Amino acid sequence: MGEFRMPSLGADMDAGVLLEWLVRPGDHVARGDMVAVVDTAKAAVEVESFETGVVDRLFVEPGTRVPVGAPLALITPAEVSPPDVSPVTSPLVRHLAVDRHVDLAAVRGTGVGGRITHADVESAAAPSPPAPAPARPRASPLARRLAAELGVDLSTLTGSGPGGTIGAEEVRRAARATQPAAPEPAGRAEAMRATIAALMARSNREIPHYHLAETVDLGTALAWLRDANRQLPVPRRILPAALLLKAAARAAVAVPELNGFWTGGRFVPGDAVHLGVAISLRDGGLVAPAIHSADRRTLPELMAALRDLATRARAGRLRRAELSAPTITVSNLGEQGVESFHGVIYPPQVALVGFGRITRRPWAVEDLIGLRPLVTVSLAGDHRASDGATGARYLTTVAHLLQQPEEL
Amino acid sequence: MKPDDADRVTRACLREIAPEANLDALTPEADLRQALRLDSLDFLQFVELLSERIHHRIDEDDYQELSTMAGVVAFVSSRNEH
Numbered sequence: 122m123g124e125f126r127m128p129s130l131g132a133d134m135d136a137g138v139l140l141e142w143l144v145r146p147g148d149h150v151a152r153g154d155m156v157a158v159v160d161t162a163k164a165a166v167e168v169e170s171f172e173t174g175v176v177d178r179l180f181v182e183p184g185t186r187v188p189v190g191a192p193l194a195l196i197t198p199a200e201v202s203p204p205d206v207s208p209v210t211s212p213l214v215r216h217l218a219v220d221r222h223v224d225l226a227a228v229r230g231t232g233v234g235g236r237i238t239h240a241d242v243e244s245a246a247a248p249s250p251p252a253p254a255p256a257r258p259r260a261s262p263l264a265r266r267l268a269a270e271l272g273v274d275l276s277t278l279t280g281s282g283p284g285g286t287i288g289a290e291e292v293r294r295a296a297r298a299t300q301p302a303a304p305e306p307a308g309r310a311e312a313m314r315a316t317i318a319a320l321m322a323r324s325n326r327e328i329p330h331y332h333l334a335e336t337v338d339l340g341t342a343l344a345w346l347r348d349a350n351r352q353l354p355v356p357r358r359i360l361p362a363a364l365l366l367k368a369a370a371r372a373a374v375a376v377p378e379l380n381g382f383w384t385g386g387r388f389v390p391g392d393a394v395h396l397g398v399a400i401s402l403r404d405g406g407l408v409a410p411a412i413h414s415a416d417r418r419t420l421p422e423l424m425a426a427l428r429d430l431a432t433r434a435r436a437g438r439l440r441r442a443e444l445s446a447p448t449i450t451v452s453n454l455g456e457q458g459v460e461s462f463h464g465v466i467y468p469p470q471v472a473l474v475g476f477g478r479i480t481r482r483p484w485a486v487e488d489l490i491g492l493r494p495l496v497t498v499s500l501a502g503d504h505r506a507s508d509g510a511t512g513a514r515y516l517t518t519v520a521h522l523l524q525q526p527e528e529l
Numbered sequence: 530m531k532p533d534d535a536d537r538v539t540r541a542c543l544r545e546i547a548p549e550a551n552l553d554a555l556t557p558e559a560d561l562r563q564a565l566r567l568d569s570l571d572f573l574q575f576v577e578l579l580s581e582r583i584h585h586r587i588d589e590d591d592y593q594e595l596s597t598m599a600g601v602v603a604f605v606s607s608r609n610e611h
Contacts (some may be wrong), residue, residue, distance in 0.1 A: 263545075263578055289578070290545040350589055355580045358589070360569050401568070403549060431570050456568035 123177075124192040128168055130161045130441055136188045137161050139181050148176045150196060155440065157193065162312035164408055165437040166444060174199040217422070218242045260287035262356060271296035271436050296436055313406040324465045328383075329504040332463045335516040338484060340493045342526040362454045363424040365476045365496070367529045369451050370396045370415035372518040378507045379472040379500075379515055380448045388471065388506040393417075397447025397467070398427065400434045401456070408434050409450050409467060410443035420529060449474065464501040471503035472515075530583070535605035539598065542578045546571050557599035583608060 127137055141158040150156055155167045156176075177195040181187055214237055218228070223245045230237035260268065260275050264287050268275050273295045278287050342364055350358050373380040373394045381390040396415035400408055412418070412426045433439055452464050452475045464473040477497040484493040498519050502512045522529060530538075540552055547565045555564055562572055576595070580587040585608045587595075594604045 261578065261581055263574065263581075288541075288545055290548055293548065347589055355577050355586060358573060358577075360573060362569055403547070403566075428570065454569070 123172060123174065123196050123198055125156065125170060125172065125194040125196050127159070127187045127189050127191050127193055128441060129189045130159065130166055130168075130444060134161055134189060136186055138186045139183055139193060140165055141183055142179055142194075143167070144176050146176050146178055149199070150174065150176060159441075162316045164313075164406075164434075164439055164444075167438060167440045169441060170196060172196045172198055214239055214242055218245075260292075261289060263289045264292045267292045267296075267432060271433075271438060293436065296438075313402075317407060320467065321465050324468050328466055328468060330463075330466065331502050331504050331509055331512065332499065333502070333509060333512045333516055334497055334499040335520055336495050336497050337520045337523055338493050339479060339496055339523060340486075342523050343479075343494050345526040357421065357424075359420055359424045360427075361479060362476075363420055363427060364523065364526060364529060365454060365498075366396060366398065366412070366415060366427065366451060367418075367420060367423055368519045368522040369449075369474050369476075370394045370412075370418075371522055371529070372515050373449050374416045375518045376511060376515040378511050379502065381471060381506075382448070382469040383471050383503055383506050384469050391448030393448070395446040395448045397450030397470070398430060399450060399452040400431050401453065402435055408439065408444070409447060409452075410434060410439050411446035411448075413443075413446060451476065462499060464499065466501050466503055471506040472512075473501040474515075474519075475499040475501070530606050530608075532602055532606050535602045536598075538582050539579065539601045539605060542575055542582060545578060546575045555598055557602075558597050560596055561598060561601070562596070579605070 127139075130137065138160040139157060140160045142156070143158065144150055144154075144156045150170045150173065152171060152173045153169050156170045157168050158165050159168050160166075174196045177197045179194045181193045187193065217223075217239060218237075223242050228237050228241050228245045231241055260278075265275070267273070267289050268287075271292065273292050275287055275292075278291050278295055339361070343361060346359060346361060346364060353359070373396070377390050378388070380394055381388055383389075393414050394416045395411040395413050397409040397411050400410070402408065410430050412423065412430065415423060415426075418426065430439075430443070447467070447470060449470055449472050450467055452462075452473055454476045456478075459477055462475055462477065464475045466473045475498070477499070479494050479496045481492050482495050483490050484495060485491075486493065498516055500512045500516055502509075543550070543552055543561075543565065547567065550565045555561075561567065565571075567575065576587050576592075579601070583605055591604065594600050
């Protein structure tokens with residue numbers, strides 16, 4: 122009771138290396154707070170506490186390899202925990218707070234009954250105007266955002282850009298430098314490939330896959346997006362990828378048989394649509410963390426979440442909850458240049474959605490032939506959990522949703 | 530902006546987005562996205578960075594001029610007149 126143990130961060134994980142403690146004895150932690158960084162074969166992952174209380178003792182030194190389930194620290198459950206999150210916060214707002222790194226305990230709710238609203242979190246997250254006195258380090262907006270995401274203190278860096286401006290690369294270098302020694306890149310890339318190989322082999326062995334594909338006209342959607350982007354500043358520009366992800370998420374709500382897990386010989390539906398997004402790492406690895414409740418996010422929120430995930434994935438700063446959560450995954454959004462592909466499902470999920478490259482092709486428009494931007498949407502389904510008819514319904518729902526981008 | 534400066538700014542931005550890429554091996558006519566393995570997110574971050582550095586908004590309509598190193602340098606040279 123009260124022991125914080127090495128969590129299992131993947132189906133094939135039996136041990137992990139504790140890289141870094143994010144808390145010290147005496148610290149108050151609430152359930153859900155990040156307390157440690159653990160290295161699995163695939164990535165450095167931030168792990169949260171399942172207890173609310175006070176950190177009593179840390180059992181394990183950074184750098185130690187520990188089997189899954191072994192105790193790492195003792196957390197004494199506290200009777201009176203520090204200011205608790207208001208019980209009247211919706212899960213969606215809580216996710217937003219996590220994404221924006223906002224401490225809900227410090228936010229005053231302006232909604233009905235003291236409820237913390239979306240807007241409350243957004244304004245808590247918005248950078249405040251620069252204080253007049255202490256010299257604010259000059260940094261590009263990208264560098265600033267990266268620094269916030271990766272936990273780098275800009276005042277410790279010297280910028281080499283014009284006027285001493287700090288650039289994004291300096292921030293990335295600083296973040297890498299402060300990370301405790303992890304297995305060197307070659308070792309990690311090898312380990313990651315081995316893990317992915319094992320997972321894919323298992324998937325092909327155990328899951329009877331069926332494959333479907335559908336070609337979707339994106340003309341309306343992309344024209345709408347172009348218009349929307351013309352009104353937005355460049356940092357808020359929305360990629361077609363965000364539209365595709367939103368459609369994939371909403372379609373999973375309409376066809377829940379594809380959203381969940383095959384465990385214990387039966388299908389267990391997910392409690393929400395946590396959309397896994399396959400992200401390629403620059404060293405050739407692949408991770409697929411989740412965007413929680415993706416169907417309930419607005420397009421700008423989804424875009425911001427996608428950018429945030431990609432940045433943290435590449436910096437090795439993903440969280441345990443993101444890696445274990447996906448209820449359905451969308452694979453490499455046409456970035457590798459092929460138009461369509463037959464994916465391999467990540468067990469224990471039961472479906473994988475793929476979007477190929479958007480290409481301009483001749484297409485029937487009314488009674489004429491025109492050139493339209495087309496994308497091939499593919500679905501790999503677990504035949505134990507669903508059949509082709511269900512899969513077809515999913516794909517036609519995606520196609521339909523993409524014809525009404527303003528509703529997405 | 531002189532082409533030399535434009536080239537320098539462009540390379541600086543690319544280096545931030547793709548720090549491990551070998552920019553010296555990049556020919557002027559090579560497709561940037563393919564050569565540097567930039568996905569749509571990377572490219573957007575590149576555009577955002579470049580836009581900020583040259584103090585000029587880059588629209589999606591401008592993207593067709595930005596597929597090669599030569600294209601980007603020409604674009605930057607003509608847009609940033611100081």
